[in-house]
Amino acid sequence: MEANHMYIGIDLGGTNIAGGLVDDSGTLLFNYSMPTEAAKGYQHVLEGIANVMATLKQEATNRQGVILGVGIGVPGLADDFSGVVYECVNLLWKSPVTLRADLKELTGYDVHIGNDASVAAVAEFRVGALRQVRNGVLVTLGTGVGGGLIVNGQPFSGSHGVGSEIGHMVVAPGEYRCNCGRMGCLETYASATALIKLSQMALQSGEVSEYFIEKGIESERIEAKDVIEGAKANDPFCLRIFNTMVTHLTIGLINLVTVIDPEIVVLGGGVSKAGHFLIEALEIALEKERIFRAAPKFEIKIAEAGNDAGIIGAAMLCKN
Amino acid sequence: MEANHMYIGIDLGGTNIAGGLVDDSGTLLFNYSMPTEAAKGYQHVLEGIANVMATLKQEATNRQGVILGVGIGVPGLADDFSGVVYECVNLLWKSPVTLRADLKELTGYDVHIGNDASVAAVAEFRVGALRQVRNGVLVTLGTGVGGGLIVNGQPFSGSHGVGSEIGHMVVAPGEYRCNCGRMGCLETYASATALIKLSQMALQSGEVSEYFIEKGIESERIEAKDVIEGAKANDPFCLRIFNTMVTHLTIGLINLVTVIDPEIVVLGGGVSKAGHFLIEALEIALEKERIFRAAPKFEIKIAEAGNDAGIIGAAMLCKN
Numbered sequence: 001m002e003a004n005h006m007y008i009g010i011d012l013g014g015t016n017i018a019g020g021l022v023d024d025s026g027t028l029l030f031n032y033s034m035p036t037e038a039a040k041g042y043q044h045v046l047e048g049i050a051n052v053m054a055t056l057k058q059e060a061t062n063r064q065g066v067i068l069g070v071g072i073g074v075p076g077l078a079d080d081f082s083g084v085v086y087e088c089v090n091l092l093w094k095s096p097v098t099l100r101a102d103l104k105e106l107t108g109y110d111v112h113i114g115n116d117a118s119v120a121a122v123a124e125f126r127v128g129a130l131r132q133v134r135n136g137v138l139v140t141l142g143t144g145v146g147g148g149l150i151v152n153g154q155p156f157s158g159s160h161g162v163g164s165e166i167g168h169m170v171v172a173p174g175e176y177r178c179n180c181g182r183m184g185c186l187e188t189y190a191s192a193t194a195l196i197k198l199s200q201m202a203l204q205s206g207e208v209s210e211y212f213i214e215k216g217i218e219s220e221r222i223e224a225k226d227v228i229e230g231a232k233a234n235d236p237f238c239l240r241i242f243n244t245m246v247t248h249l250t251i252g253l254i255n256l257v258t259v260i261d262p263e264i265v266v267l268g269g270g271v272s273k274a275g276h277f278l279i280e281a282l283e284i285a286l287e288k289e290r291i292f293r294a295a296p297k298f299e300i301k302i303a304e305a306g307n308d309a310g311i312i313g314a315a316m317l318c319k320n
Numbered sequence: 321m322e323a324n325h326m327y328i329g330i331d332l333g334g335t336n337i338a339g340g341l342v343d344d345s346g347t348l349l350f351n352y353s354m355p356t357e358a359a360k361g362y363q364h365v366l367e368g369i370a371n372v373m374a375t376l377k378q379e380a381t382n383r384q385g386v387i388l389g390v391g392i393g394v395p396g397l398a399d400d401f402s403g404v405v406y407e408c409v410n411l412l413w414k415s416p417v418t419l420r421a422d423l424k425e426l427t428g429y430d431v432h433i434g435n436d437a438s439v440a441a442v443a444e445f446r447v448g449a450l451r452q453v454r455n456g457v458l459v460t461l462g463t464g465v466g467g468g469l470i471v472n473g474q475p476f477s478g479s480h481g482v483g484s485e486i487g488h489m490v491v492a493p494g495e496y497r498c499n500c501g502r503m504g505c506l507e508t509y510a511s512a513t514a515l516i517k518l519s520q521m522a523l524q525s526g527e528v529s530e531y532f533i534e535k536g537i538e539s540e541r542i543e544a545k546d547v548i549e550g551a552k553a554n555d556p557f558c559l560r561i562f563n564t565m566v567t568h569l570t571i572g573l574i575n576l577v578t579v580i581d582p583e584i585v586v587l588g589g590g591v592s593k594a595g596h597f598l599i600e601a602l603e604i605a606l607e608k609e610r611i612f613r614a615a616p617k618f619e620i621k622i623a624e625a626g627n628d629a630g631i632i633g634a635a636m637l638c639k640n
Contacts, residue, residue: 087614135479158581159455160615169575180611255489259579261478291500294407295480
């Protein structure tokens, strides 16, 4: 019987080390997770990853599978060229760690590594909305704003893994200070956090949302989806916050497209659940700002790779 | 006797079709130019390119050379993948032209095409300040602001040749309207034109430059180098204009680096003649805004490829 080709994908998060066996077509066959326990230190996390890999390898053997590669998505600056993670605040790694070399010593495997948003873009590229694209971008609108790039048909994250940090593009003088310390980052306009914070700032300055009053939503309990639902319901307050996001996300997309010039931009993360309401607003705003009218437009889509994108994308880092 | 490998490079400008024979190492061996006469139409320009190619081919034969490829730099949106120039305002091409296909028919050669700033980046990559770089950027600070990208060790200009238009990144609400129609483009802060225009606007609003008075420089005759020299001479007016440029060029570089994450950023064009004065000001401004302190910094350099960069870079488009 011929052995089946399999890949190990690991989504290394602040809470769990979520691993899976993925086949050639990007289908998740089996998954296995352990708590990350980042507070116990780098060595402990390394051993956790090795344990997850061992379990998955055993499962692959049970299935007559052969592991062709191991990929790991990291919530920080991960450079697959050097195998170094430069920084990873969520895991408390404040100085560079030689993740590939250390895992090679511990497990014998040469792993691929990537930023988690880059990995999510790889999942979109293999099984989602960026399939067959030559140049494409995933923008994740979640707690923060991240991004992943497909360039010349390959995942790309720059020379030091910084190429996913598009949430820290500066798009305006700024309303409040970003976690990174700068003013005006895209993340302070287009994340779920921004929708909440901009709403709270507006309420605090005396503005009123009829929608929030009607729904009994208090300032300290606002969620991003409340703002989106309010905007869909035509509440002027929520519409203004939503439009502030759209205006600045439009600038972010313009700046991104001016560099990467993709065929498709995919929106992921919680805010992207606004779906066509968001896409339509962006398309109208982008059309107004469009300058290269003879060149084809890029398409905006909502992410398709689903909840296992972190594992599938990590596994697919190995497939070139 | 063994034939020498040669490439034809053509720098297609608004004034001249400047061509040259370039060897494997990127050395210009011979050059030959003709007027572009863009007003006579696309077909006339095509024939001009074919004539320049014929002369260079003859010269190559005289030198026992073999032409391995032909590359053309175009002052517009040029997509080397499809061979289409989407738009080229300088040459009055307002709708897409199939430049590769048309030249193939006329000359028998399959040419490579690229935006002129992309081509200049290729010259830096082969014989200038981006040699050996994995990811690098050329930013040209001239009449406008353009850019060229080296990504994964290859020239990159996106899916439709727009990936060089970094002068149209939006970096601020804006002081005056860009040629493209938008407000806040990097080009309206960091081009030679911007230094002049921002100076004239400040003078018109009643500000005074002691340096301009001393040197007898009148508002309508200001050149970018006057502003730079004034800033170097510590004139408060010129320093303020220069610093406005530096502040916004810093935002532009931050945004670029957040996507491309290069090892080296090269500055070209007239404004880059400010040299170390400009580099030092940018390094100080960038250091203040630096957020990924564990990752290596990118280096800023001045372009090195010289006056023939347009021809050499175009020729080197053929060399992968």
